Amino acid sequence: MKTKQISVTEYASKIDPNHFRANRKNPNAQITQQAIKYRLNNNMHLPEVLKYNKVGKVHVLTVDVNF
Numbered sequence: 001m002k003t004k005q006i007s008v009t010e011y012a013s014k015i016d017p018n019h020f021r022a023n024r025k026n027p028n029a030q031i032t033q034q035a036i037k038y039r040l041n042n043n044m045h046l047p048e049v050l051k052y053n054k055v056g057k058v059h060v061l062t063v064d065v066n067f
Helices: 008-014 033-041
Strands: 003-007 049-055 058-064
Touching (some): 003 008
Antiparallel strands (some): 049 058
16 A cells, blocks of 8 residues: 655645534634644544654654545
């Protein structure tokens, strides 16, 4: 299986918000980088992410190549 590494910014822009609990005020809003970092820091599951590394202060997410 081929994978690629992406940043939290790219993940936030591409991930489908329907994988997460709905934002009540704006259900179609994008997932924020802050929400993703919160999940990483609290060891919560992120959809489509196979592996996660922290390099210095940068979070690197490993996803499928077709993400």
